Amino acid sequence: MKRLENIGERAAIKHIEKILRKENNSLGIGDDCAAIDLGNKYLLITTDMISQQTHIPPQMTPYQIGWFLVAINLSDLAAKGGTPLGLVCSFGLPKTTTEQYLTELTKGANACAVQYGTTIVGGDTKETTEITLCGTAFGTVKKNEFMPRKGTRPGDIVAVTGRLGKAGRGYYALKRNKKGNKLSKALLEPQPRLQEGHLLALLHTVTSSMDLSDGLSASLYQLQELNAVGFEIEKDALPLASGLNQRFQKKYGVDPYTLALHFGGDYELLVTIPEQKFEKTRQTLQKHVITLSPIGIVTEKKKILLIENKRKKLLQNKGYEHFKKHVF
Amino acid sequence: MKRLENIGERAAIKHIEKILRKENNSLGIGDDCAAIDLGNKYLLITTDMISQQTHIPPQMTPYQIGWFLVAINLSDLAAKGGTPLGLVCSFGLPKTTTEQYLTELTKGANACAVQYGTTIVGGDTKETTEITLCGTAFGTVKKNEFMPRKGTRPGDIVAVTGRLGKAGRGYYALKRNKKGNKLSKALLEPQPRLQEGHLLALLHTVTSSMDLSDGLSASLYQLQELNAVGFEIEKDALPLASGLNQRFQKKYGVDPYTLALHFGGDYELLVTIPEQKFEKTRQTLQKHVITLSPIGIVTEKKKILLIENKRKKLLQNKGYEHFKKHVF
Numbered sequence: 001m002k003r004l005e006n007i008g009e010r011a012a013i014k015h016i017e018k019i020l021r022k023e024n025n026s027l028g029i030g031d032d033c034a035a036i037d038l039g040n041k042y043l044l045i046t047t048d049m050i051s052q053q054t055h056i057p058p059q060m061t062p063y064q065i066g067w068f069l070v071a072i073n074l075s076d077l078a079a080k081g082g083t084p085l086g087l088v089c090s091f092g093l094p095k096t097t098t099e100q101y102l103t104e105l106t107k108g109a110n111a112c113a114v115q116y117g118t119t120i121v122g123g124d125t126k127e128t129t130e131i132t133l134c135g136t137a138f139g140t141v142k143k144n145e146f147m148p149r150k151g152t153r154p155g156d157i158v159a160v161t162g163r164l165g166k167a168g169r170g171y172y173a174l175k176r177n178k179k180g181n182k183l184s185k186a187l188l189e190p191q192p193r194l195q196e197g198h199l200l201a202l203l204h205t206v207t208s209s210m211d212l213s214d215g216l217s218a219s220l221y222q223l224q225e226l227n228a229v230g231f232e233i234e235k236d237a238l239p240l241a242s243g244l245n246q247r248f249q250k251k252y253g254v255d256p257y258t259l260a261l262h263f264g265g266d267y268e269l270l271v272t273i274p275e276q277k278f279e280k281t282r283q284t285l286q287k288h289v290i291t292l293s294p295i296g297i298v299t300e301k302k303k304i305l306l307i308e309n310k311r312k313k314l315l316q317n318k319g320y321e322h323f324k325k326h327v328f
Numbered sequence: 329m330k331r332l333e334n335i336g337e338r339a340a341i342k343h344i345e346k347i348l349r350k351e352n353n354s355l356g357i358g359d360d361c362a363a364i365d366l367g368n369k370y371l372l373i374t375t376d377m378i379s380q381q382t383h384i385p386p387q388m389t390p391y392q393i394g395w396f397l398v399a400i401n402l403s404d405l406a407a408k409g410g411t412p413l414g415l416v417c418s419f420g421l422p423k424t425t426t427e428q429y430l431t432e433l434t435k436g437a438n439a440c441a442v443q444y445g446t447t448i449v450g451g452d453t454k455e456t457t458e459i460t461l462c463g464t465a466f467g468t469v470k471k472n473e474f475m476p477r478k479g480t481r482p483g484d485i486v487a488v489t490g491r492l493g494k495a496g497r498g499y500y501a502l503k504r505n506k507k508g509n510k511l512s513k514a515l516l517e518p519q520p521r522l523q524e525g526h527l528l529a530l531l532h533t534v535t536s537s538m539d540l541s542d543g544l545s546a547s548l549y550q551l552q553e554l555n556a557v558g559f560e561i562e563k564d565a566l567p568l569a570s571g572l573n574q575r576f577q578k579k580y581g582v583d584p585y586t587l588a589l590h591f592g593g594d595y596e597l598l599v600t601i602p603e604q605k606f607e608k609t610r611q612t613l614q615k616h617v618i619t620l621s622p623i624g625i626v627t628e629k630k631k632i633l634l635i636e637n638k639r640k641k642l643l644q645n646k647g648y649e650h651f652k653k654h655v656f
Contacts, residue, residue, distance in 0.1 A: 004430065004455075005423035012430060012453045016419075019434045023442050026414060026449035034449035036413050043371070045449065047464055049418040051456040085364050086354060090377040090462045091344075095333035102332065102340060106347045114351050121354035121362035121373065124462075125340045127332075128379040134418045134452075134462035136375055 010222075030226065031149045032076040032210055035141075042146055045138045046076035052131040057188075059174055062101045064188040065133070066108025072213060073137035074116050074192035075267040079211040081147045081201025082139040084118035084194070089135045092128030109135075116194050145201035147209035150226045152272035156207055156298040158231055159278070161196045162268045162291060164216060166241040168259030172252040183243065190267040196290050197269060203284060205277040215264030218319025220304050223270070233296035233315060235308040261306075262318040272298055338550075358554065359477045360404040360538055363469075370474055373466045374404035380459040385516075387502055390429045392516040393461070394436025400541060401465035402444050402520035403595040407539040409475045409529025412446035412467040412522070420456030437463075444522050473529035475537035478554045480600035484535055484626040486559055487606070489524045490596045490619060492544060494569040496587030500580040511571065518595040524618050525597060531612060533605040543592030546647025548632050551598070561624035561643060563636040589634075590646040600626055 004012050017030055027035040027042070035042040048069070050056065056065055070087060077084050089109055093102070102125075113120050118139075170187030177184075193211070200206050208227060212219055216238075220231050235257060244256035271292075273281050282292045296307075306315040332340055345358055355363040355370070363370035376397070378384065384393055398415060405412050417437055421430070430453075441448050446467075498515030505512075521539070528534050536555060540547055544566075548559050563585060572584035599620075601609050610620045624635075634643040 002427040003423065004421060004425045004427070004453075007427060009453055009455075012427075013451075015427060015430060016434045016451065016453065019431065020438055020448050023438060023447045024449060026447070031450075034414065034416065036449065038366075043413065043466075045414070045416055045464075045466060047416040047418050047450065047452050047462070049420050049452050049454045049456075049460075049462060051420055051454055051460070053457055054455050085371065086362065086373070088362065088373055088375040088464060090375050092377050092379055092460050092462075093332060095331065097332045099330040099332070099335060099340075099343060102343060103347065106344045110348055110351060119351045119354070120348050121352060121364065122375065123341075123344065124375050124377050125332075125337055125344065126377045126379055127337075127382050128377075128458060128460055129381055130457045130460075132377075132379070132420050132456050132458075132460040134375070134377060134420075136373075136416060136462075136464040138371075138373060138466065 032079045033082065035146060038140065041140045041142055043138060044077055044080050044082040044141055045136065046073055047134060047136040048072050049132065049134040056131065057174060060188050062104035063108035066105040067112040067189050069133050069135045070109045070112035071190045071192050071267065073135040074194060075211045075213060077137050077139045078192050078194040078197035079147065079209050079269055080141055081145045081197050082141040083198065084116065084137055084139040086118055086121040087113055087135055087137045088122045089120055089133065090124040090126065092126050092132035094129060094131065095127050116192060141201065144204065147201055147206045149208050149210050149223060152208035152223065152227050152229060152298050154229055154298050154300040156272040156274055157278040157294045158233065158272055158296040158298060159292050159294045160212065160239065160268050160270050161193050163239045163241040164260035164266055164268065165244045165256055165263065167265030168263030169241050169244055169248065172254060187265055190265065192267060193269050199285055199288060199290065200271060203281050205273050205281045206271045207274060209269060209271045212266045212268045212270050213264060215262045215319035216260065216270065217262050217315055217317050218264065219270050221317040224302065224304060228302060230299040230301045230303045231296055232299055232305045232307055232312065235306055237293065237295045239291065239293040264319050360407045361410065363474060366468065369468045369470055371466065372405055372408050372410040372469055373464065374401055375462060375464040376400050377460065377462040384459065385502060388516050390432035391436035394433040395440040395517050397461050397463045398437045398440035399518045399520050399595065401463040402522060403539045403541060405465050405467045406520050406522040406525035407475065407537050407597055408469055409473045409525050410467040410469040411526065412444065412465055414447055414449040415441055415463055415465045416450045417448055418452040418454065418462040420454050420460035422457060422459065423455050444520060469529065472532065475529055475534045477536050477538050477551060480536040480551065480555050480557060480626050482557055482626050482628040484600040484602055485606040485622045486561065486600055486624040486626060487620050487622045488540065488567065488596050488598050489521050491567045491569040492588035492594055492596065493572045493584055493591065495593030496591030497569050497572055497576065499591070500582060515593055518593065520595060521597050527613055527616060527618065528599060531609050533601050533609045534599045535602060537597060537599045540594045540596045540598050541592060543590045543647035544588065544598065545590050545643055545645050546592065547598050548643070549645040552630065552632060556630060558627040558629045558631045559624055560627055560633045560635055560640065563634055565621065565623045567619065567621040589643070592647050
């Protein structure tokens with residue numbers, strides 16, 4: 001008898017999708033958001049659940065937990081080029097939870113929504129043994145601006161917004177300094193890339209897009225499956241977060257590139273763009289002080305390779321996966 | 329330091345609403361659904377979380393749990409006159425959960441969605457210590473067909489769809505017969521009143537509407553607060569579920585009217601309708617084989633009274649509330 005700990009989260013999701021696919025009337029099962037036809041627009045909708053055991057380090061304040069819940073849901077809208085209309089949040093909380101905790105949790109969730117131009121319009125609270133929170137974000141995107149996961153072609157440039165390894169860097173900083181510090185902020189209070197997604201969508205140059213919540217390697221493997229292509233990623237081209245250097249490696253005993261490739265939690269956008277349109281796209285984003293870094297190319301050969309010192313090797317698929325043991 | 333077990337679920341929700349109210353851009357916080365302006369329509373959105381400890385009797389099959397999750401969310405759309413566009417469902421499951429369990433859970437959720445003309449368009453699975461499921465349903469309603477909780481006036485007729493006490497009857501049947509039976513089906517596989525809500529909305533006669541998930545007494549108290557009115561409910565007019573009779577009372581030692589008034593879980597609709605429009609509304613529903621039973625009137629005096637043998641007494645507010653002890 002197969003249990004979820006044997007098959008892991010992604011196989012579990014595929015299992016669910018198979019059951020639902022027959023009747024499903026939306027674009028986008030298996031995408032960051034479901035997309036429902038509203039005429040000239042899509043209604044985008046996405047949901048994410050977090051629980052104490054697997055998502056919430058003990059140092060995380062209730063304010064940060066609320067922020068995180070909203071941010072990770074908005075990140076999925078961002079990856080599709082969407083503009084949020086609102087969120088609903090369900091809080092499963094133990095009965096011994098203090099009113100103060102609930103206040104801070106709500107304030108954090110509200111602050112993130114408001115910072116990104118939207119609001120929490122409703123929700124639910126229920127009694128649970130373990131803190132379990134579920135957010136659902138919804139928004140719209142013009143049909144011709146929707147950026148699906150599926151659509152990339154060999155020859156496209158693979159690119160990411162911002163910098164990679166921020167969350168991993170924060171995780172190790174937090175392990176060392178129990179109170180957390182500036183470095184752990186990227187892990188605990190991620191910034192959804194709504195502006196980035198919106199600008200990319202307006203340019204109509206993106207052939208596939210997803211957020212990097214699961215880490216770069218896991219995300220590339222997910223894109224590969226949908227698109228029947230491969231990728232060649234240049235290790236030297238990865239835009240490492242500041243502070244991810246030899247000193248960091250010595251101090252924490254972890255390779256910065258491992259964090260950038262596999263850790264997850266960065267909530268940047270991973271996109272593919274046809275080569276001839278890439279430079280203009282990059283320059284337009286640059287005008288808005290947004291960095292778009294090319295990190296590799298899409299290939300016909302269905303392998304995901306990492307190029308290091310001109311040598312190619314297979315990039316392992318090592319992102320975090322629920323129900324399975326964490327690789328770090 | 330106040331804890332949720334001291335204040336209860338409804339005070340917790342009010343606490344959250346107070347924090348969110350300033351920025352909230354939707355109609356309907358404190359209503360069954362949030363309502364977002366989409367031009368000539370509202371986008372309705374609602375979310376409900378259920379957890380093993382507080383919602384899931386051990387006899388409930390995973391198929392029924394999935395059904396239940398979808399049904400209770402669709403019920404909130406029904407109460408607003410909405411037509412569903414879809415649902416997203418998040419499953420928080422222990423890692424020892426079997427694939428078979430996940431299959432049945434998904435099939436049950438899907439079956440309920442499909443039976444009511446909609447589909448599950450996306451979701452999430454996460455590892456949790458306790459089974460914790462969160463559904464979000466969304467749909468639309470024409471603006472002039474939206475049935476809010478707020479709007480009733482003294483003199484309106486109070487009415488309910490279908491029959492009351494079905495879920496309570498099922499609960500006691502289940503307590504006695506551990507395997508459950510036909511009677512427990514109403515508790516474990518509730519039927520959202522989407523057709524009822526839709527027909528009522530088309531008639532434009534409803535001045536306030538909500539679903540009866542929390543039970544009649546708790547629902548009346550919630551309506552009272554929003555509308556600054558009172559209610560006089562005729563005990564003899566309550567449409568008891570079949571089998572809720574003296575024999576039932578003798579067998580299970582519980583008063584059928586207590587179940588009809590306080591138990592909750594019936595997922596019928598509670599509406600108010602101006603007196604002069606009531607009979608036509610009732611007759612129109614009757615043509616669709618839907619029973620709408622008048623059970624009392626809305627009063628200016630802000631009390632909720634139960635009339636029994638022409639004597640009025642205060643109706644207690646005894647519905648189930650999370651974080652607090654169950655009254656049954």
